[in-house]
Amino acid sequence: MTKPYLQISNVGIQFGTNVVLQNVSLDIQRGEFLAIIGHSGCGKSTLLNIVAGLLQATTGGVLLENREVNEPGPDRAVVFQNHSLLPWLTVEENVRLAVDKVFGKTKSRAERRDWVRHNLDLVNMSHALVRRPNEISGGMKQRVGIARALAMEPKVLLMDEPFGALDALTRAQLQDTVMGLQQQLNNTVLMITHDVDEAVLLSDRIVMMTNGPAATIGEVLTVPLARPRDRLALAADPTYVGCRAAVLKFLYERHRHPAAA
Numbered sequence: 001m002t003k004p005y006l007q008i009s010n011v012g013i014q015f016g017t018n019v020v021l022q023n024v025s026l027d028i029q030r031g032e033f034l035a036i037i038g039h040s041g042c043g044k045s046t047l048l049n050i051v052a053g054l055l056q057a058t059t060g061g062v063l064l065e066n067r068e069v070n071e072p073g074p075d076r077a078v079v080f081q082n083h084s085l086l087p088w089l090t091v092e093e094n095v096r097l098a099v100d101k102v103f104g105k106t107k108s109r110a111e112r113r114d115w116v117r118h119n120l121d122l123v124n125m126s127h128a129l130v131r132r133p134n135e136i137s138g139g140m141k142q143r144v145g146i147a148r149a150l151a152m153e154p155k156v157l158l159m160d161e162p163f164g165a166l167d168a169l170t171r172a173q174l175q176d177t178v179m180g181l182q183q184q185l186n187n188t189v190l191m192i193t194h195d196v197d198e199a200v201l202l203s204d205r206i207v208m209m210t211n212g213p214a215a216t217i218g219e220v221l222t223v224p225l226a227r228p229r230d231r232l233a234l235a236a237d238p239t240y241v242g243c244r245a246a247v248l249k250f251l252y253e254r255h256r257h258p259a260a261a
């Protein structure tokens with residue numbers, strides 16, 4: 001068995017007397033796409049923030065390529081639900097800012113410019129280089145956020161409900177883009193979602209969290225669907241339907257949210 005690329009070991013965290021996570025352990029291999037799913041408030045964002053280095057675990061810890069994670073770093077890029085673009089900069093400048101920070105010393109000006117454009121091209125945003133965030137749609141902003149994260153060449157891409165604020169059609173387009181990128185770049189991805197179909201469509205494994213307080217991993221489901229995946233073809237695929245049913249069962253039968261009980 002290869003050594004895990006990203007290792008979450010016995011992670012627990014409490015805020016005051018509120019124990020949010022307890023004994024969370026997960027080994028992630030390089031190039032894996034993992035979705036984390038669980039009811040609202042169970043601690044998904046908290047877990048992602050610990051991996052991002054934005055929060056410190058109370059117990060346990062995280063290793064990335066055998067190095068302890070204890071602060072944010074460009075090797076772990078985060079894409080949030082609500083884009084975090086700077087409104088006074090253009091699309092190109094927003095990505096450029098991150099690229100300059102990471103590659104300011106190792107790439108020339110021209111190389112950095114090409115790298116910014118290449119990453120915007122990957123998410124089909126080359127046509128909007130000089131637009132500002134308030135001049136583009138929500139889906140386009142998320143595309144720019146993804147380009148910015150990819151342009152940092154992170155070891156791990158962390159996505160916190162990246163499509164949560166988008167309408168269903170835009171969401172489906174973005175999911176297809178992310179699947180295409182995954183096919184091309186083979187990133188290691190940890191993505192939080194509330195959407196069962198999204199989790200099955202995009203992931204290699206789905207991590208299902210129990211309800212809080214003291215939430216932990218209840219089950220991990222492997223999604224044995226070949227790639228590339230086609231959402232229309234999969235809708236009637238017995239393996240897809242079975243995975244979907246397993247996640248729904250976990251969420252709505254075995255770990256129903258207390259508020260819905």
Ligand SMILES: Nc1ncnc2c1ncn2[C@@H]1O[C@H](COP(=O)(O)OP(=O)(O)OP(=O)(O)O)[C@@H](O)[C@H]1O
Nearest residue numbers: 015018020038039040041042043044045046047212
């Ligand atoms: N900095 C903090 N200080 C105190 N409590 C916090 C802090 N961050 C998170 N919490 C608490 O931790 C719990 C889990 O929150 P978290 O946002 O991680 O859940 P979630 O599963 O991502 O929820 P959602 O799906 O609704 O986004 C909540 O009870 C929240 O109030």
